[in-house]
Amino acid sequence: MASEVLSPENGFRQSLTMAVAAICLECGFESTENIVLETLTEMLQSYLTEVGNSTRAYYEHSGRTIPTDKDVIFALSEMGFRNKSLLQYSRRGKRINIGQIVKTVDTSNPPVLQVGKSKGFPTYVPENHKYPHFPDPHSYIRTTTGQKPETDYVILREQASAQKRDVERALTRFVARTGRSHPLLPDDKNAFPLIEAQPHLIPYLNALLPSEHETLKLFEATNDQNNEQKE
Structure with a gap:
């Protein structure tokens, strides 16, 4: 198969799907439904994820940060895989090459929103200057948004x-x-x-009690008498 150009987001998933389709073709299947292909791809992805987690557990348990082939073999053996059949399967005669998945990176810059016209430099600034351009006017012009009292x-x-x-x-x-x-x-x-x-x-209690105004006048009169006595 020819190599396909895929985005980095779905490149790994598409490569697994193509690998599953190639295995189905090797087994004699000529066509398959999308839901079946997606189910097999999900099973393969889960299996590889479990193998990777087991491999990481082995090399971290040994105090290493880089896995070796022994760690992968132990992880496959733990999951019940026969390691001796792996070499024989890799040398099969009806092997189908799916090609290399090419990942592309979007290098296009997003368009910059420009509001208004940028202010030019004064006449005394030489034309061969290396100063940065002025920003958009909306970034430094004051705009009143509130209401006057x-x-x-x-x-x-x-x-x-x-x-x-x-x-x-x-x-x-x-x-x-x-x-x-x-x-x-x-x-x-x-x-x-x-x-x-x-x-x-x-009900007659409020009539007997002095009001707030009378209490205030009595308090002021008492203070005046105390001040006169002190003098």
């Missing part, structure tokens, strides 16, 4: 009112869901929830 008083007041309304609505829904509430509309319980009033055990 709003400064109009009316719009700011509307935004603050809308934010306050959203916060109050969210807190109302949170209290209604975590506590007892009654829906204003029976069909939609989350539209207008009415928070149930919880009566206090001592």
Whole structure:
């Protein structure tokens, strides 16, 4: 067979497939189905992988990093292969040569995306210079992507009112869901929830306790008296 040009990704797999097809042809088969050929190729690949793993285990156990023929023979013997028949099989008369698999490497450079026109050098730079060219303009030209903050008083007041309304609505829904509430509309319980009033055990206690404003005034008055006494 003539040599084929294959990519490095599937070159090894294709070589195994061609070897299996050649063995089938030597055994007298004239044609085969793709699924059968793939199954035999997978079996051969698994067998060779197991032989390689066993060989590596043998030479690593011996403290070496390079395998020898003895390591391969021991690995084949462990898997039940008759080593004496290997030489006879390699000297068979109906051997079919499949040729050498040529692997190609893609040497083409990917196209470079260029945005805009590169800036040229000033006139005082000589033409036979060896300076690198300027990059694309998008790499050093500043582009504003954000929005300017709003400064109009009316719009700011509307935004603050809308934010306050959203916060109050969210807190109302949170209290209604975590506590007892009654829906204003029976069909939609989350539209207008009415928070149930919880009566206090001592309703007149709040009237007897001073408010926060009165407590603050009392604290300031006490501090003023203490300062006057120190003076």
